[in-house]
Amino acid sequence: MTGHRQVRFGLAIPPTGINRWSWRHTDGPPDASVNLAFFREIALRAEAAKIDFLFVADGLIVSRRSPPHFLNRFEPLTILSSLAAITQRIGVVGTVTTSFADPFTVARQFASLDALSGGRAGWNLVTGDVADAAENFTDARYPPHDERYAIADEHLDVVQGLWDSWEDDAFMYDRERHVFADTSKLHTLDHRGLHFRVKGPLALQRSPQGQPVIFQAGASDVGRAFAARRADAIFSVSPDIGAAKAYYADIHRLAVAAGRAPEHAPLIFPAMGAIVGGSIEEAERKYRDLLAQPTVAEAVAQLGWAFSNHDFSQYDPDAPFPDLGDVGHDAARSTSDLIKRTAREEGLTLAQTAMRFSSPQQRFVGAPETIADTIQQWVDERASDGFMLAFTSREEVADFLEQVIPVLVARGVFRANYEQDTLRGHLGRAVPINRHGD
């Protein structure tokens, strides 16, 4: 043991980026978002590098202005099931929104993914997308931000309640005595709440990890409180280590205030990219090339995703970043607030802001050892428990897995081999006790 904290990694798949231009600059296939062979290749590379989990993000709307990945992509639960079938150990985590999916179906499909993967499933619970998504669901309404969290709270109660329908020792398989299962250990939830009425039970036993792992990405006050109380892990976006440490401390404070033991506070995974070079200079050259990929018009258009698809093309790109009022407040609030604040504090024009945030997540740039140093610093100083790796090309994935991971393994801060079979095992989270158990 080195005295350093262990690092954990998720990998967003496919590594296409969510911008309008990276597809032109990658050696990956242009149809990467709907190409199972490409997903398979990346998943197997990630598993060979002993990454904790694969992550498939999601969204429910598309328009003619959407970036390529959003125009045409797999649905998370189906593609994760495919990936689970061709891997053995790596976790499979996907986004589903509580606003537009029945808790019974969410519970069932994640339980099924968890069963067929042998306990490797995780649900990234999001409360919404953009208001337009409601138009795809008859009679669905899109409640305001804070109310969505109240609904999500109850939704998650129902889902986790259904997951415990069967006690773990219910299945006897006693052929002699004609006892398939002890059905006194099947429990009907009979939930009747403010937003949902769901009877149950769910006809699916718990997996070796008990229940799928709950991921969340709360950044607003209400979102942080929710995540601190209920998530096993959090996806965050932090512009620098200072902001990340403040967020980390805040989540831990909220978790303890909600009655969780400090060691049970959610694991925090900031989004991170990495530009790896043989030397610092090479890495910085690669990074400049990357920032030069979009045209100004593309970068300006790209900003819209964090602002409910607000159309920024109406503004003068060389004027100061516009005053948007509440635009963005009801969608990806944490990211839109960060962009607004940065533009204001640094006095940026719209074009400058757009180019700066054309790649919104934190990027570590440098030689493998330098990047490994930075990763260790973040983890040791409790800015994070690991990172959600978000790459925009096959080369970035290969560089990180083949050059940075071995340095971390050699330093004893990342696993050389999987020591566990389940996602909870990889993450060091306890198997939740069934509420109906003794």
Add this chain to the structure above:
Amino acid sequence: MNDRRQIRFGLAVPGSGINKWSWRHTSAPPDASVNFAYYRQLAQEAEAAKLDFLFMADGVIVERASPPHFLNRLEPLTALAALAAVTSKIGVVGTVATSFADPYTVARQFASLDKLSEGRAGWNLVTGDVAAAAENFTDLPYLPHDERYRVAEEHLAVVQGLWDSWEDDAFVYDKAQRIFADTSKLHTLDHRGEHFRVKGPLALQRSAQGQPVIFQAGQSEVGRDFAARHAGGIFAVGQTIENAKAYYADIKRRARAFGRSGPAPLIFPGMGAIIGGTIEEAERKLKAALEQPTLEEAIAFLSPAFNNHDFSRYDPDAPFPDVDAGEEASRGYSETIRRVAREEGLTLRETAQRFANPQSRFVGTPETVADEVQRWFEEEAVDGFILGVSGREEFTDFLGEVLPILRRRGLFREDYEHDTLRGHLGLDIPENRYAAGAVEAVA
């Protein structure tokens, strides 16, 4: 390749059994319904035998009295997506009820399955036949039988409309000109109907087969019309070759009346097969199979088809009681049971034992079973069968001993000649409704 019409086979992936006793008598693992390694092995064996598709049935309720497979099973879309990743040719077909799933989510998940399997997906559309299931879905009204079909009609129209959101030639990937896609070929459905309002579009292009194949199992008048109009394949119930032929003729007539040409809908009754080296051995196996359930288990097995009616209150040796299944039950199957019991003058015990075993069961040597399969096929009682085997052994026997005979007779493929499910079944790729010069798309 000969031009002869060929028999097609789907495999209803057998789990721990839809009766209460078969798990005690098979070499399959008792947790088969949740054992992905077992499913993978079956799927790969079915693909090696060149079967047309795997089928996963479904239901969303469970109670303590449910049979083993219903107590604990994988969900079809996730399990089929997993199976698609470990196979490359065989179709993957699953049940989803229109009453309990948003059309947008159904369209998206099946489109995703279709794309990742490169055109091998099929949706068995059921309307959702048990009132108790609605209690798992907040605010869902439980509709009467015929009304459910009207909702299903609109649901399917939305799903198929969303599937056509992208025209097939929209993705140009022109790096030099910075054109990823021609977004003028992305179409917003904007459906506003009696039951659904769904804007779209769906962010998923069509697969190599255009759209997933629609399967249906309509038995009632309304159900038959629905299936004849929309289905690519029908899961039928055929107890005898005579009523199977009548059903076949009726569906094909209705389909023509709806203006359909070509082979669709293909008709697939369920079948089991008990194979022996001799007729006597096969009959011994059948007798053993009939003796697997206790009388209590066999009688209880009738109940789901009759809206969970409790048959234990009747004298097992009196004539089969005149029980009305009610408007809401799965009418087709209960009517078949009542008719057979009436026509053959069966007692409750005899009826229970008869229907405790899969329908259309063929019993005999590999040659006599192949003869029967051929006769049903050539006399236009079926286009193929869904193998509803109740254990590992029946599956192995049928694939290993009966299929080779059908192959030698030129009635079943030696190898896959296509890559998609529509290809295997001989169904046309539906034209995209938005493509230039498109005529109205059909299933």
